Structure formats: structure tokens, C-alpha cells
Amino acid sequence: MITPIYTIESLRYSSTHYESLILSSTKKYTMPKFFDANPRDKKTSFMAALSMLLIIKILCLATFAEATTSKPLPSQFAKLSRSTTAPGASSSTDTSPCKGTPYKAACQSLLLTLNTNNNADLPKTSKELFDYSVHFTSSQAHSSRDQLATTFLGQTYQEIDMTHLPGSGMRDCMELLDDTLDQLSNVINRKNDPTHTHNDVQTWLSAALTNQETCKESLLENVKKTHLEKFDVIDSMAKNLSQFISNSLALYVSSYGLPSTSPRGRKLLTDQSNTINDFPSWVSLSERKLLEASVGEIEAHAVVARDGSGTHTTIAEAIRQVAASLDGGGRNVIYIKAGTYKENLKIPSKQKDVLLVGDGKGKTVIVGSKNAAEGSTTYDSATVGVMGDGFIAKDITFVNSAGPSKHQAVALRVGSDRAVIFRCSIDGYQDTLYTLSKRQFYRETDIYGTVDFIFGNSAVVFQSCNIFARNPGTGQKNFVTAQGRTSPDQNTGISIQNCKIEAQSVTYLGRPWKEYSRTVVMQSLLDGSIDPAGWFPWAGGSSPKSIYYGEYSNSGPGSSTSGRVNWPGYHSSLTSEEAQKFTVGSFISGNDWLPPTGVAFDSGLGGG
Numbered sequence: 001m002i003t004p005i006y007t008i009e010s011l012r013y014s015s016t017h018y019e020s021l022i023l024s025s026t027k028k029y030t031m032p033k034f035f036d037a038n039p040r041d042k043k044t045s046f047m048a049a050l051s052m053l054l055i056i057k058i059l060c061l062a063t064f065a066e067a068t069t070s071k072p073l074p075s076q077f078a079k080l081s082r083s084t085t086a087p088g089a090s091s092s093t094d095t096s097p098c099k100g101t102p103y104k105a106a107c108q109s110l111l112l113t114l115n116t117n118n119n120a121d122l123p124k125t126s127k128e129l130f131d132y133s134v135h136f137t138s139s140q141a142h143s144s145r146d147q148l149a150t151t152f153l154g155q156t157y158q159e160i161d162m163t164h165l166p167g168s169g170m171r172d173c174m175e176l177l178d179d180t181l182d183q184l185s186n187v188i189n190r191k192n193d194p195t196h197t198h199n200d201v202q203t204w205l206s207a208a209l210t211n212q213e214t215c216k217e218s219l220l221e222n223v224k225k226t227h228l229e230k231f232d233v234i235d236s237m238a239k240n241l242s243q244f245i246s247n248s249l250a251l252y253v254s255s256y257g258l259p260s261t262s263p264r265g266r267k268l269l270t271d272q273s274n275t276i277n278d279f280p281s282w283v284s285l286s287e288r289k290l291l292e293a294s295v296g297e298i299e300a301h302a303v304v305a306r307d308g309s310g311t312h313t314t315i316a317e318a319i320r321q322v323a324a325s326l327d328g329g330g331r332n333v334i335y336i337k338a339g340t341y342k343e344n345l346k347i348p349s350k351q352k353d354v355l356l357v358g359d360g361k362g363k364t365v366i367v368g369s370k371n372a373a374e375g376s377t378t379y380d381s382a383t384v385g386v387m388g389d390g391f392i393a394k395d396i397t398f399v400n401s402a403g404p405s406k407h408q409a410v411a412l413r414v415g416s417d418r419a420v421i422f423r424c425s426i427d428g429y430q431d432t433l434y435t436l437s438k439r440q441f442y443r444e445t446d447i448y449g450t451v452d453f454i455f456g457n458s459a460v461v462f463q464s465c466n467i468f469a470r471n472p473g474t475g476q477k478n479f480v481t482a483q484g485r486t487s488p489d490q491n492t493g494i495s496i497q498n499c500k501i502e503a504q505s506v507t508y509l510g511r512p513w514k515e516y517s518r519t520v521v522m523q524s525l526l527d528g529s530i531d532p533a534g535w536f537p538w539a540g541g542s543s544p545k546s547i548y549y550g551e552y553s554n555s556g557p558g559s560s561t562s563g564r565v566n567w568p569g570y571h572s573s574l575t576s577e578e579a580q581k582f583t584v585g586s587f588i589s590g591n592d593w594l595p596p597t598g599v600a601f602d603s604g605l606g607g608g
Helices: 015-025 042-067 075-081 104-116 126-152 169-188 198-221 228-255 285-292 315-326 576-580
Strands: 302-304 332-336 339-342 345-347 354-357 364-368 384-386 392-394 397-400 412-414 419-422 425-427 433-435 439-443 446-449 454-456 459-463 466-469 478-483 493-497 500-503 507-510 518-522 548-552
Touching: 104 126, 104 228, 126 169, 126 228, 169 198, 169 228, 198 228, 302 315, 315 332, 315 345, 315 354, 412 419, 466 478, 478 493, 478 518, 500 507, 507 518, 548 576
Parallel strands: 302 332, 332 354, 339 364, 345 384, 354 392, 364 397, 384 412, 392 419, 397 425, 412 433, 419 439, 425 446, 433 454, 439 459, 446 466, 454 478, 459 493, 466 500, 478 507, 493 518, 518 548
Antiparallel strands: none
């Protein structure tokens, strides 16, 4: 996250700041330094010329949507136009198929591609238009990834070794594009599995959109290290792709009559059962037996021990070995014996179902120190970064030891769907826990930090956790949360239930990082260090009307709402019906996937 409010030293800039910086410093497009090729090197000169052509092509693609706003829509869509009004919506003079999409120019460009290609099988309903939109968006994402590779890395995507890319916004964008393509593929193939729910589809599209926002943020953080012309090209590409994803998400929500402003419960894409013997059908029999077993009964595929008594001495080696031996199939169980492991780890999107088991909080400790002050992006600063779905961590401490003066320094970043963090400790200062995207659950976990130390755009529930705000650095303020929802159609937000929030100095429950930020604190114990206002604006003296902040049935000296902020989007006293929407069962569909993990959870409001 990037946006400073208090001091120049905080290094937390907004995108508006950087856009004005770029516009003021570059009045016209400048020739990149890599075009100053040695004339004696014909190969280099040729590659430079090819790169320029590709940059021009990318810029043309990035502005294509804007260039089509004045063109008439094809007549073939007249019937479709009359059938795309969302259920319950009032009639309007705008009856185009793009009605309700946030980026109408991009939507119209999509329709024009259908007309231009003389597609004989034109979509006849809004649901068919959604399907075409997702396929088109996926093709755009593939093209973007290939162009990034050839233009800026001089290789095809297949030739790239992701582990050796430079630590910059470029590498972040490549990783995030990989995951975006996985999410879009999930959406395209959803009809092959009748157990998938509407919540699944919204999760995948929400994550794909978050990935593009994260790419742009990484580029902004790296703007001083990246040629401005490179920044412009990649930023335009990410914005272009974001528009098509956002439109696809809006089309899905409207086509299937889903609410776009509040969480929804489980609803199947078909009427078929989603369980087998009380377990989700996606959990195999062998996995059910494995996940029901106690830790002592689980047979680990790899054992990590610093003293050499295991199969590996580093966690990174174990992750690589397990990935290679299981080829992505089955649960990857890695037992990490007590000890302090100074490593930075990544579990990529292709490596699913990783289970890391330690010997307990403070016993099995993974430590890193990457941070923004020393050149890392927020995304890349994570001590442990997880993108593979089905991730579980149990009895482990994750630490970023950079300290408060180093600004953004993530201890754990999770972009894994159906992730569970159980009985762990997550220790840092600014931006400690990055709940990047998808559905996550944290139980009996301790989280330490200062500025925005729980942030991201996942759908996440914290239960029975201890949340500790440390003393902030000079000129800083403490904020427990900074939620990053950018669209009303995303099914994301932060829910803190039955937790304890304590602090060493005055602390705010959170501030809205993005326009549709959504955070609820309920049935939790708040100590006296919570500022009476409770919440703090991101910039200026107010917050967007589109945010959703709420409190329900909290206790403790910091729980009084009499002095809370007076924002249109703040709800000081949620009803039980409203609060129910942010429970495990409703908000993250936890009843469908948490039981087989063996982790205790409260499905509703009980136990608070």
C-alpha cells in the first residue's frame, strides 16, 4: 500500500501524486535509454527497434477502449440490449448491453470486436455476453503477459525463469498476471464442475481485479527505479485489463441477480448437492482422512530441521522438493521443527494445498527483513508470500524484522483461496499482514504491528485472535486495518469477530484504503487505547460515502460508539441480521470448506 498522510518520511504516496509527478516531468514521450545501442552491435539494435514497435502496439491496445466511445453499437445487439437490465432495476433510456458496467467504453469496444469478427454465434443473453467478456479478457491477459516478457525482458514468456527476475514491480506484475490467468481460467471452466457457487466466481474475478491494482501499486512504488516510459506502458496495460475484468464482474453480478453491496451466502451454480458425507465434494477421501488426523498422525512429505535431523535444512528446499515430487497433486505436508529460519519464501499459484506445520508459536520461527526503505515493493517484501490455493499454516511464527523506520515490511502475504492460518503469530510493524485476495480464515492467531498492519482485499474472517498495536514510529499513527475493495461488485472485506484488540498507544480500528473499503468489528474486546473516533479518513477530513464500516456487540473500554466518526458509510450499531452477513458461514462460505481442515470455527454469531 502506498499513500503517506503525516510525514514526508512515511513514503506512502497515492497514485494521484505519482500521476501528477509523471505529467509534470515528461511533457512528451522520451526515448528509453535502452535504445542507445552500440551501432557495432546489430543484434542489440534490432531488438531495440522491435521493442519500440511492441511498445507502440501496447499503447494502441491500452487506448483502444477510449477510442471507441463515439462509434455506434452493432444492430445485432438490439435484442440483447432489452434483456440485460438487472433484476429489480428501474427502467432507463440507456438500454445498451453495457448499461451498468463501470467502463462503458471498454464494454462497447468488446461489442465492436464481436461485430468486426463477424461472429456467427453472437451472445443472445446477458449471461452469454458475460461468457464472451471473460474469454476476451483472458485473451487480453495472455497478450499482456507475452508483451511484457518480450518488450522488457527480451524473452518469450516460456523462456523466463521467474525466480531470477529482478526484484521490482515488473516481477510482481508477471506473478500477478499468472494468477490472473488462473482465476479467469477458473471462471471459464466453472460449468465443468456443478459444485462451484456464485461466491466462487465472484471470488475469482475479485482476485483478478485485485491483481491488476496490486501490479499498478508495485509500479508506483518502483517509479524512481523504472524508466518513466516503461511505467506508462505497463500502467496503461494494467488499467486496460482492469477495466475489462471490472466489467466482467459487473456483468456477472447483474446477469445472475446477485447483490453488489453486501455479502451473500452460499448459492450453487446448479441444484446439485455440494457435499459428500458432510464434506465438500472437492475434498477427496484420502484428504479427508489426512485432514481429520492430529498433527502427530500426519505423515509429512518433508521434514525441515536446522540440525540436519530432517530431510532438509531449509524450508525453501522442502517446498521445491515437494512441488517436484507430487507434481501439484495431493496435500503437500511439510513439518518444520523448532528453530529460527532466516528465509524469504514464495509458494506460487501453481503449487496448491501446501500445509506447513511447526512446533508452536515462538518455537518454529521464519524471519525476513525485506522492506520498502531498502528497495522492495510492498508485495515483494513479504517474508512468506503464498499464492497457491488451499494453503494451511499451523503453529508457526512469521516475522519481518525490518522495524518501524523501514516503512512497508510484510511478514506474511496470502493470495490463496480457502487459506487457513491456525495458532500462528504474525509479527511486524507497518503492513505486517497482507491479506491480498480470495477467501481466508485466521483462528487463534496473534498479529503485531503499527500502521495498516492488517490490509489487502481478500474476503477474510479473524476469529479468537489477539491483535496488538505497538508504539508507532515518529510521526506515524496506528491503524489496525486498511481494506482495499475497489468495486461494489467484489465480495471482499475484513471481518474481525470475537477477537481482542490491544495497543501500547492510541490506535484506530482502521482507515479506508480504497473507495469501497469494507470492514466490520464485532463481538470483540477493545481496550482503552482505541481512539474514541474509532476510524480515521485516508486523506483529508472525510471518507467516501461508498465505504462500509460497522461495529456490533463489542465490549471493553474502547467499545463505546458515542464518539465515533459521523460518516455516511459508518454503521455504529449493526443489527444481528446485518452482522450475520460477515460471519464465517455467510461471508467466506466457510461451512463448505473449513470442516475438513479440523480447525475450530464459529459459523455464525454464536460464541461471541
